[in-house]
Each structure stands twice: as structure tokens, then as C-alpha cells.
Amino acid sequence: MDAKKRVLVIDDDADFRASVTAVLESEGYRVAAAASGRDGLSQLPEVHPDLIVLDIMMENASEGYGVNQAIKYQPQFQEFQGVPILMVSSIQETPDERFGRATEVDMVRPDRYLTKPLDIPVFVKTVRRLAPTA
Secondary structure, three states: OOOOOEEEEEOOOHHHHHHHHHHHHHOOOEEEEEOOHHHHHHHHHHHOOOEEEEOOOOOOOOHHHHHHHHHHHOHHHHHHOOOOEEEEEOOOOOHHHHOOOOOOHHHHOOOEEEEOOOOHHHHHHHHHHHOOOO
């Protein structure tokens, strides 16, 4: 049985997916990638990720928030509700800053939020914290 932690990267940017995959694999993770929120959600049962790295802006400007909400709150994804979500985006505002007055901000808030371009040492440290390999 493969003991490596599994990470699902959901991002529409092929170069970003390739770069993050290389970094994560060099850190000992198994990586699956999806180019859209819909594809990412459909891969959940097959991949059974220990961590999800999720972009916000894909097919529309807020797709990642919808994916986050689906995983955390929709019954068909109940099995994955405890999987940490690390949202990465070129949007500089965190969900709390962007939707601070909205009562539903908890529904779109990821476990951690980093901005692009990624600071790789910070990214790796955050991934290790959310899905330790040892």
C-alpha cells in the first residue's frame, strides 16, 4: 500500500499545475491534477486526497469558492468534508477581506489561503502543516 499523502491540485493554468506538481512530488506527495472545479469534484472519489490545492478563478471568477463550498457542505461530498483546502489565487484579498460582511463567509473560507505568485518555501511549509508526510 502506498503511504504517500495524496494532493489534488485544481487549477485551470497548466503551467501552475505542472510547477506545483513538481514541487509536491519532490516533497514526497502523490499528486493528481484537475483543470476545472467540475473535474476536481469528479476526481474526489478516485483520488481520496489528503489535501486539496484550489484556485479561485477558473471557468468563472469565483469557481473555487463554489468548489470549496460544495466539498465542505454538500451531502454528496460528505466523505471529503474533513479534507483541508489550501486556496491559492492571484486575488490578493482573503475570503474574509473580500466577503467580510457576508454572513455566509464561513461557507467559502478555505483552511488556508495563499496568493500567487507562490512563495515556494511558505507553500511547502503550509502543505506540510496541512498534510504531514511523516
